[in-house]
Amino acid sequence: MVTPIGIPDDWDDNNLILFEEFCELIRIPQRTVRDWRQRGVGPxxxxxxxxxxxxxxxxxxxxxxxxxxxxxxxxxxxG
Known part of the structure; x- marks a missing residue:
């Protein structure tokens, strides 16, 4: 079974997540997230x-x- 990606409920909305931590959290390669940034999509x-x-x-x-x-x-x- 696949575990859904989510932010723990007890994390404060004002806390910061570094780029590398975010990529790890959502299980997406850093290269992909960098591409999102260049295209103006993503967070x-x-x-x-x-x-x-x-x-x-x-x-x-x-x-x-x-x-x-x-x-x-x-x-x-x-399909």
């Missing part, structure tokens, strides 16, 4: 004072995952 990233490591808030990660998730009933099995 909204920030940097501390415009430099340094990329991060998002827990709230942004939740928003992104909610927008990217298709309810099971809407998934078509037609």
């Amino acid at each position: 909204r990233w920030a940097r501390f004072q415009g430099v340094g490591r990329l991060y998002i808030t827990v709230a942004e990660a939740r928003r992104f995952l909610a927008s990217a998730t298709v309810p099971r009933a809407e998934v078509s099995t037609d």
Whole structure:
């Protein structure tokens, strides 16, 4: 059985998730998430004072995952 991707309920929405942590959390290669950034899709990233490591808030990660998730009933099995 596949475990759904989710953010633990006890994580504070104001906490930060680094780029690498986010990729690991959603089990997507960093290369793919970098491609999303270049195309302007995916979560909204920030940097501390415009430099340094990329991060998002827990709230942004939740928003992104909610927008990217298709309810099971809407998934078509037609080829």
